[in-house]
Amino acid sequence: MKSKKFESNISQRDGARDLTVLDAGGVDEVSVIPWSLLLRQKIVQTVGVSRRKATLAVLLSCVFTVSFMITLLVVSLKTVADDLGSTTSIISWAITAPMLAFGVVGPAFGKIGDLWGHKRVFVGGLFVAGVFAMCTAFAWNAPSMIVFRTLSAAGGSALGPAAMAYINRMFDPSERVRPLGYWSFVTAGAPVLGVVAGVPLVAIFGWRTIFLIQAPLCLIGCLIAMWLLGDTERRTNVKFDIKGALLLGVGSVLILLAINRGPSWGFGSSRTSLVALLGVFALYFLFAQSSRRVIRCCHSNGFVRAMSRFLW
Template sequence: MSPEPLQTGRRRRFQEWPNYRWAVLGLTMAGIASTSFPITVLSASLPVIADDLQTSESAVSWVQTAPLIAMAVGTPIAGKFGDLYGHRRLYLWGYALATGFTVLTGLSWNVGALVAMRTLGSFIGAATLPASMAIIMTVFARRERALALGYWSAVTALSPAIGVAFGGFMVDAFGWRTIFFIQAVPSLIALLAAIPLLPDTARKPEVRFDVAGAVSLGLAVTGLLMAINRGPEWGWGHPLVVAGLAVSPVALVVFAAVERQTADPLFPLEFLARRGFVIPNLVTFLGHMAYMGTLVVAPFMLERSFGITEVSRISAALIARPVGFSVGAWYAGRVESRLGGRAIMIVGALTMSVALAATGASILAGWLAGVIALLFVAGVGQGAIRTPAVAGVANSVDDADLGVATGSLQMIGHIGAATGITIMITVLGPSESSERFFAIFLLAAAIASASAFSARWSPGLGTARSAGAGRRSRW
């Protein structure tokens, strides 16, 4: 049965509401929040899950690793599907199937079933990210996109923090499966509300989907992420890690060759000639390296340098990061039309750089309150980067390519995060030295500074003054 049973006429009546675009924004924010809130508490629950399913923590770590790879691979592909066949349709089907897999995840009978359900749900659920972004940017004028994306980014960042506050209690009281059963309820409500409200978007039924491009891109990203993610644990000489490192560049070359020859490419290579597309992606890659790399190291830092061993206390301290991200994204959306996307990305990246360096100094000084406050400030800086980066990429392409463009940005962010995590964890090793943590945060500060330097080359996209400039700004 199609998830679009209502007549188009009823949707038209909704679209006549004066604040219709804000209603669409609120609905998509609610949908994304319901899918992202379990992320943090699920990470903290992995030891409990391993014990319940009678497996090793190494095996259950794939509950996080495999979905990360699936989302990175699936997001640009799903974005292209939306560009071709309609983002509303993709959002509804993706959300419906992902909700079903959420319930099945809660019913998993062993670790293999758990990883499989999480991975399939994440791959299919990846459709909702570029689809929701494309729908938002369809109903909002270019001059308002950054403001809308600021709210959207703020909610997606804050929902995992809310999950820690409420999810941890539910896991302690009723078990880890409760996470997924609770998640399914708001997901279903958001899905039912989306059916009559979300607008249709343009479709290209005459254009064929680039299967060869999708397969080669999927192999390139999967090989790279698997090698980066598993290398530190399995060893860089492990056959699967070596295979991933070998397959990835070959598949990427094949992908480029396919995209040059096909009439309807999955990813138009001409995007790479646009500064408005390339620079926000580079800033995002470097920003995610610094942000996510130190976020994963932070629990070890709190335990080894400050003696905090309780999961609840560590989680409470780390909430400062996503709360800061939420504040930064929200504020960037409000001031972007006045200051310009380039200025905000530079200031955001520099803020994160200074905060990370100061965090390292606070670790050496044994100043826990300073560390927590600076985690918040670093989150503000990364949140400020996010909003103009997405708006810049969106404004650098035609509306017909919004899905694949924003999906590609999501993929680059995942690759940057995986790279940063691997680098920081490798540098840390088994060390309990505060000096080692200082060095790690100083390295992350340098990477954030490189992100700020890269942002200088942006044409200032995402502003009302320069809407459309990205398509004209070439190297």
């Protein structure tokens, strides 16, 4: 009897077709069916949402979860400082350091995702953010809270570049405008909402409870991302600029430290001047190192014209 195959097209992105062969009466060929693929297809059919949209929703929800917490305590610093027996100027580093981690470590995670795979970076970053969010809830003094918040934000900074990488792979260039708009809205809007919602949330639940809520949300997001996200290809023709990342981080931290501690140390003191000078030197060496490299996009006439019109 002629063999029959029932094909289920799980994914058509990147030109790939995942074929599932079902065993039924009169069918000669038997194959093991990956239960995860069948479960995904069943959920898609039940909910009526394509896998691309479901993946986009999970990516943006996780990004919102970590970005929202960056600025949540901006208006409630005095409450947190009194609770931990510290001062507002010191506790302000619980906001400054995470924002610095987002800006410095985030781009590095984009390159790490190219080397190791964006799924691994996304899930790992979300897991780290959740673990140290739990640690933040049990912080016993100001330094411990600042360290835990910084490590949580450093892990969460991996989500933005990884989410953008998935969007670029899931959607064709003509389809990327809307999902990238959603991505921009979440990454830029979540910190703003954190400032607005911070005061009532801290007043109602307390700042420790908020981080206790964030931790399981991150861990649940990890499990969903591990199940839903597909693996991305790894690039072997790129290198990670460790020296540049270190110079950027050290320079930014030293300059912000001089600005933050200037009122107590004295802006004209030798300590403040030395810290600021070291930060400037670190950023200068970073600029000198980068300026020696050939930036290919600057050799494109279209790119130069577009940037000239933008600046004009």
